[in-house]
Amino acid sequence: MSLIVTGTIGIDTVHTPTGSAEDVPGGSCAYFAAAASCYTPTRLVAVVGEDWPEHHRAMLSGFSGIDLAGLETRSGSKTFRWGGRYLENLNDRETLFTDIGVLAEAPPAIPEAFQDSQVVFLANTHPAVQLGFLDHLPERRFTVADTMDLWINTAKDDLLKLLQAIDGVVINDSEALLLTGLRNPIDAARAIMDLGPGTVVVKKGEHGAVLASGSDLAVLPAYPADSQQVVDPTGCGDSFAGGMMGWLAARGRWDFAELQTAIAWGTVSASFTLGSFALDGLVDLDMSVLEQRMIDYQAAARVGELASIRS
Amino acid sequence: MSLIVTGTIGIDTVHTPTGSAEDVPGGSCAYFAAAASCYTPTRLVAVVGEDWPEHHRAMLSGFSGIDLAGLETRSGSKTFRWGGRYLENLNDRETLFTDIGVLAEAPPAIPEAFQDSQVVFLANTHPAVQLGFLDHLPERRFTVADTMDLWINTAKDDLLKLLQAIDGVVINDSEALLLTGLRNPIDAARAIMDLGPGTVVVKKGEHGAVLASGSDLAVLPAYPADSQQVVDPTGCGDSFAGGMMGWLAARGRWDFAELQTAIAWGTVSASFTLGSFALDGLVDLDMSVLEQRMIDYQAAARVGELASIRS
Numbered sequence: 001m002s003l004i005v006t007g008t009i010g011i012d013t014v015h016t017p018t019g020s021a022e023d024v025p026g027g028s029c030a031y032f033a034a035a036a037s038c039y040t041p042t043r044l045v046a047v048v049g050e051d052w053p054e055h056h057r058a059m060l061s062g063f064s065g066i067d068l069a070g071l072e073t074r075s076g077s078k079t080f081r082w083g084g085r086y087l088e089n090l091n092d093r094e095t096l097f098t099d100i101g102v103l104a105e106a107p108p109a110i111p112e113a114f115q116d117s118q119v120v121f122l123a124n125t126h127p128a129v130q131l132g133f134l135d136h137l138p139e140r141r142f143t144v145a146d147t148m149d150l151w152i153n154t155a156k157d158d159l160l161k162l163l164q165a166i167d168g169v170v171i172n173d174s175e176a177l178l179l180t181g182l183r184n185p186i187d188a189a190r191a192i193m194d195l196g197p198g199t200v201v202v203k204k205g206e207h208g209a210v211l212a213s214g215s216d217l218a219v220l221p222a223y224p225a226d227s228q229q230v231v232d233p234t235g236c237g238d239s240f241a242g243g244m245m246g247w248l249a250a251r252g253r254w255d256f257a258e259l260q261t262a263i264a265w266g267t268v269s270a271s272f273t274l275g276s277f278a279l280d281g282l283v284d285l286d287m288s289v290l291e292q293r294m295i296d297y298q299a300a301a302r303v304g305e306l307a308s309i310r311s
Numbered sequence: 312m313s314l315i316v317t318g319t320i321g322i323d324t325v326h327t328p329t330g331s332a333e334d335v336p337g338g339s340c341a342y343f344a345a346a347a348s349c350y351t352p353t354r355l356v357a358v359v360g361e362d363w364p365e366h367h368r369a370m371l372s373g374f375s376g377i378d379l380a381g382l383e384t385r386s387g388s389k390t391f392r393w394g395g396r397y398l399e400n401l402n403d404r405e406t407l408f409t410d411i412g413v414l415a416e417a418p419p420a421i422p423e424a425f426q427d428s429q430v431v432f433l434a435n436t437h438p439a440v441q442l443g444f445l446d447h448l449p450e451r452r453f454t455v456a457d458t459m460d461l462w463i464n465t466a467k468d469d470l471l472k473l474l475q476a477i478d479g480v481v482i483n484d485s486e487a488l489l490l491t492g493l494r495n496p497i498d499a500a501r502a503i504m505d506l507g508p509g510t511v512v513v514k515k516g517e518h519g520a521v522l523a524s525g526s527d528l529a530v531l532p533a534y535p536a537d538s539q540q541v542v543d544p545t546g547c548g549d550s551f552a553g554g555m556m557g558w559l560a561a562r563g564r565w566d567f568a569e570l571q572t573a574i575a576w577g578t579v580s581a582s583f584t585l586g587s588f589a590l591d592g593l594v595d596l597d598m599s600v601l602e603q604r605m606i607d608y609q610a611a612a613r614v615g616e617l618a619s620i621r622s
Contacts, residue, residue: 304572
């Protein structure tokens with residue numbers, strides 16, 4: 001089933017306790033599409049400025065599953081730039097700078113050839129922009145959005161309208177708390193469901209994820225990673241969403257069992273992002289590599305058999 | 312296989328954001344034994360003072376799987392008392408008072424009839440006392456200990472000696488960090504393994520647990536609990552250990568697959584402790600109730616099938 005993602009492409013500068021990466025490809029849309037394109041062809045809609053480096057374009061073009069027909073390069077505009085520094089715990093980070101650039105202008109158009117998309121992911125951007133995209137996706141059947149603290153604080157009315165119009169939300173635990181006032185992620189997920197979407201995934205970073213859909217609940221640990229395997233958390237949440245939505249679009253259904261499987265694939269995809277700077281961990285991934293990691297993950301996260309205590 | 316637990320029995324006063332419980336049965340040994348005794352007969356070794364309330368004794372005696380032959384009531388001594396208050400997040404707590412009482416005196420004796428015990432859990436107390444118990448357990452085959460920040464800070468040499476003498480450790484994430492200086496729980500578990508024990512479980516509270524044994528790793532989420540199901544976290548770690556060790560003793564083996572199953576049972580047992588004040592959630596539990604919750608837990612924590620994306 002056709003998958004489309006809208007969101008940001010940026011030029012990132014990231015500092016971690018063990019290294020730095022300057023002016024590397026980033027943005028919610030890039031991470032999502034790079035992860036999702038392993039599972040299913042992925043249509044990308046985003047806008048960059050004329051300063052967008054040619055080698056960034058080359059890298060993104062290297063993902064054969066991404067259709068870049070919706071990527072606009074706008075003359076006279078500047079690409080979104082973000083810089084951040086992760087603290088020693090690698091779970092918290094501070095933003096060093098944000099040059100919003102072309103994101104302050106009109107959003108990119110959804111090409112006519114993409115307007116029949118059925119599975120839609122609205123990666124993080126202003127909720128009014130997210131909502132506007134939906135007008136051009138009349139055949140959408142399953143629409144999920146991400147958001148962030150900035151929009152919860154500054155554009156809550158638009159965000160509440162968006163929530164009424166979509167089927168699912170993927171959100172960080174800290175953002176779920178900010179939006180609902182509820183610290184317990186299950187409470188928060190249910191409160192967000194009361195605002196509209198039938199499915200909510202609360203991402204807990206190194207602590208895994210919670211999925212609530214209807215009256216069903218699922219919980220997953222993160223892929224077990226020691227400190228050698230934790231290089232750069234940037235984009236892990238978007239890659240998680242990419243793995244999840246890529247799986248659902250490939251399967252063409254989103255019943256609870258499929259959603260539960262999808263968040264496991266999201267976890268697997270995110271583990272590759274985590275292990276390298278920028279998009280590097282997602283380059284040259286294919287389903288056979290993903291499946292091997294899924295097998296390792298299933299082995300590590302197995303919940304015990306219900307063997308008798310007498311056997 | 313015979314299971315023995317040594318540790319503390321106390322009189323607890325607990326305040327949570329939603330309620331309080333005063334002078335209720337508590338202590339590491341009580342929570343452990345109450346949980347473990349569902350799986351296998353559990354020998355308890357502890358000492359209380361003459362002030363220990365008769366209804367506390369009646370409650371503990373009500374757990375038919377606990378053998379109280381090693382419970383000493385010492386004349387002229389006072390029972391250990393602890394009071395604590397949980398913060399709004401229910402993950403952090405402050406100690407209001409600690410009256411160490413009889414714990415400052417000679418430890419209880421291990422009855423001769425208990426000295427052939429094969430599976431041993433040294434619940435939290437001074438590591439020199441934990442080590443001393445081992446002299447009276449010559450037939451032990453699998454010995455696991457818990458510890459806490461107090462002993463890491465004040466009795467580290469004794470703790471390091473203990474670690475050389477045992478097979479496994481069950482420890483909180485914050486204590487694992489304190490002991491090793493390593494925040495990543497997998498790194499910390501491996502560093503503790505370098506100090507002696509072949510198996511380490513790092514408990515992450517609401518975020519589940521990590522198991523490291525030899526070169527194997529397992530990760531589990533906590534049982535999914537919304538805020539209505541989180542009443543009193545006191546004793547959850549001890550109940551987790553009780554479920555884990557009870558299972559291992561019942562099965563009579565502790566290979567990695569069995570350890571992985573055991574931490575799932577520990578998670579299930581702890582979920583009952585969490586849902587009520589003091590030991591109340593563990594009263595009248597039996598394997599059929601535990602198995603039903605295990606089935607629910609397995610369903611919620613299922614890691615997706617490895618179905619083809621084309622099927």
